[in-house]
Amino acid sequence: MARIEIGIETEGANHWTYEVRVHEDRALYAHRVTLGWSDYDLWSHGRAAPQDVVKAVFEFLLRREPASSILPRFDCSVVRRYFPEVDRELPKMLASEPRL
Numbered sequence: 001m002a003r004i005e006i007g008i009e010t011e012g013a014n015h016w017t018y019e020v021r022v023h024e025d026r027a028l029y030a031h032r033v034t035l036g037w038s039d040y041d042l043w044s045h046g047r048a049a050p051q052d053v054v055k056a057v058f059e060f061l062l063r064r065e066p067a068s069s070i071l072p073r074f075d076c077s078v079v080r081r082y083f084p085e086v087d088r089e090l091p092k093m094l095a096s097e098p099r100l
Contacts (some may be wrong), residue, residue, distance in 0.1 A: 002023060003022070004020065005019075009079060014038075014098070015037060016034065017034045020058060022067040024066065027068070030072065031070065034054040034076065035050055035057075036075065043056070043091055047095075059080070060086060061083075
């Protein structure tokens with residue numbers, strides 16, 4: 001099973017940027033990911049920390065593809081292009097997480 005580490009957070013004009021590392025088997029994958037405020041609101045309704053939303057995005061992706069297939073740099077909104085069910089599934093995943 002993969003282990004996800006959410007690293008440094010940088011706040012931008014309408015988004016956050018995160019350094020994310022995924023440890024899978026003996027490999028390490030590094031990612032630079034942005035989360036827009038609109039996707040944050042859509043998926044969490046403000047009830048989870050932004051880094052928890054990013055972690056949930058990676059958990060969602062890792063259920064569907066290996067870590068080696070995840071782009072090294074992307075905005076979380078791109079996930080819905082490949083997996084349109086993300087808008088339905090991610091809020092459910094976050095609902096089971098502790099609240100702020």
